[in-house]
Amino acid sequence: MTKQNGPTKERELILDILMEILEYGGYSHVVLKKALDKHQYLEKQNRAFITRVVEGTIEYLLTIDAVIDQCSKTKVKKMKPVIRTILRMSVYQILKMDRIPDSAVCDEAVKLAVKRKFHGLKGFVNGVLRTISREKETFVFTDWSRKYSMPDWIIELWKQQYPAETVERMMQAFLEERPTSVRCNLDRASMEEILQSLEQDHVTVQKNPLADHALLLSGYDYLDAVTAFREGWITVQDVSSSFVGEAADPKPGDKVLDVCGAPGGKSLHIADKLAGTGQVVVRDLTENKILLVEDNIRRTGFTNIRAEVWDALEEDPSWEEQADIVIADLPCSGLGIIGKKPDIKYQVTKEDLEDLAELQKDILSVVWNYVKPGGKLIYSTCTIDHLENEDQRNWILETLPFEPVSIEGAFGSQIKEETMKDGYIQLLPGRYPCDGFFISAFRRKA
Template structure:
């Protein structure tokens, strides 16, 4: 499926399409292809995308024409060939010859010799490739782990050089798919058994008893357990955000930025068929995603609404027991799963997202009833969107930061200190980079 991979990579670069969407569309069209072919296609597309900066660094070393000046198709072909040679268990000759063949088939026969020459040079030199100089550590991290230099500098400033490198390295590691058991209909043990019977490799989660990781599956929709709503795809970091919420039977829970609904349905599961979860998001596309998952998971105590979180809903003032505020963010904690986030995000956007969070928070805190709580979480590592906004909440609302220590698994206890929040670190923790905090609205005196 090299031709399909080439089309996808060109689509991502030329049309700025998100890689997981472009890849997913192709996999859907080829859902009945052999699992090995689909896996090869996915690995090639994801690998080229996540290592693009490093691949261009290597290719520029051996090409007389810089990659930025190459035609998009030739640039993508060279990246594909280089990735197969350096990172995949593919015969070097096959990687080169297939790239040449594709160049000819796509009308670039006159450049096929150039493609062949560059790739065969990499084959000859792959045991002595150039290495970036560590003296300029931000540039070293940028090239080695394929992240923009501004982002490597930001993470070094916020976390230190050693932790920044650990995080970036972890994003390049293969990671299984994490799921949450729908405890309303099945136990984790029974779900594990069902999945294994369908040929799926299953491991228990690191932190939570109802979390599992799965691998060696062809297509999620082919699993009967998925179609029957027995589990939801949800990283353990996201599951922890609901775990620390003190959700009790009969509670009214509001999830303000809910798509695709992971926390919504986790909260519904905790209600055991009682109470209500109001699940909202901005667009019809996002609410349709939630509705789709609601139909599959069969939760009767969930209501889905399209609503702009920036607009105050007077009918909800002081009515919510638990507010789930997993707000729009830069997503820097999930770069290992969405590997083009790092290329699309800018420093300006980080500031804009932090301000957007504050604008939303200035509205939604009012929905929490006295004695109720708000979980403020994000899937980013940027402290401007996390810790600084905790301080903003404390200074601009009556909400009071409270400890989440008692709700954490033993392996994570002691990490919140006196600050009352948890920053999960990729490479250090066995999950995505995620930030979790908990606030309480004081009782009226």
């Protein structure tokens, strides 16, 4: 680690990144990626340290704040934003990173406070952190909100919908370390070629237990430096999300419309499955989103896919009854991907769920008519919440001219749920080693 009189560069960066996320509402994955891209000169281990402390502090924020509040007269909410951020990132290191001596964490925190012109508060920072370090074995929370750092309203919502053990397992799973989940573009390269290339780049690879087309990667620095990624042989996509392509099960020559498709994960998978035949059109709301899709199309090199800006709420008569498959992977609350994007649990509100459910219905009311009679509609979300999932499926069956299509066996032998014969599944973290995801498949009645 780069040592200097002031705080280390890495800790200054962590402070800046966390300030942007926790005080100004930035998305953790976006802010972190931007910072790491800008500081590519940092060594791999320092970049890994930054990522771990930023992600960990956000994941455990409610637990960390409860610990600080127990040991400080001034409560976290009343503290100066810079000071509370220094304390939060330091408490994460004290509680969760054994290899760093607590005394070093305290010293660095004091240096950070001084560097950010809070000389007068260095005694306070030092005092709070030394107390926490001394008493750390005593912080045992039994209530789920502080134990798993989950807002009460989300716990209550899930407890109304699932058995308590399922909810607890889910929250435990969200806090587990996750390698990067990638899907292999098997029309671009064979699994053998991909594995060989990853090995040459010294990437640690595990087979994904849930699907033959998916791998779990770790031990790399940036993805852009991994040959298999640069060549477009792999795409970052959770295995649960790749099941949308499996449920769609496109046939050679199919015409597919993905109405809310950036950055293109599901569409690229379908383009891969179509093996150069058919046509996939990916739409999203803004030019910036479509640029992301186009980057991915360029990188993967598929020629049977294109992207365009289109508001899914706006009817497009040119697509009426034209699509063999419509993918409606709609905007949702994202409660299933809290493990990857932990800031979601603090940002989403109960009202958001209701607004999103309305938006999903509004979009579905337009896009269903693009499916040709006998064609398929796939409705999916990356959330865990009946209002956006099972209730929407029921609404589709009651309101639109669709019937369920069985997805039994569609995701390989490891995924078995009773509901699959009725054309839907709610994947739950903790039950399966993947994100929380909802997929439902329908056929338009002739």
